[in-house]
Amino acid sequence: IAGITQAPTSQILAAGRRMTLRCTQDMRHNAMYWYRQDLGLGLRLIHYSNTAGTTGKGEVPDGYSVSRANTDDFPLTLASAVPSQTSVYFCASSPGESYNEQFFGPGTRLTVL
């Protein structure tokens, strides 16, 4: 089934630990995005990639890193998790940066204690 998947679904993490959130799409989309969603705030862009091999910083990149080794995968890494990174993380993709629709994965609920 074509779409975008994320793993894990949820995770509880001790502060200071390293964590990688996985995102995979099989739609051959060029552009991929990582957002975080916090109660009372809009989705905020963390990092993005307009095509394989390139990445860019969004609105709230500090404490996060990404890589885009191929078209399908766009992992998000928290090098040393802090409680303020407790959030719901959504990965999204679109055929290109100027395409009108972004397709979202189911999200990862991360709690940092």
Next chain:
Amino acid sequence: GQNIDQPTEMTATEGAIVQINCTYQTSGFNGLFWYQQHAGEAPTFLSYNVLDGLEEKGRFSSFLSRSKGYSYLLLKELQMKDSASYLCAVRDSNYQLIWGAGTKLIIKP
């Protein structure tokens, strides 16, 4: 700074019509988007406006006035399944989406 404003919560009755407003101030404008998000789920695309006027898609319509920095989403013949949050987003000059906090719509029988 960039800002998207929309009401936090609205309540409407099944079968009725509701209008959800969105005002924006962004650095550049390359389109306005509405997404629907049911509780615990991912956002899904509803509509896109880049020119002034009304775009109609079934029971949902979206309006844009670029000069006023204003949009609304109109939902007709409300159904219980329309209970969700509605997210307004603007694509800025860097082609990145700036999102509002969302409007939680509660539908009552």
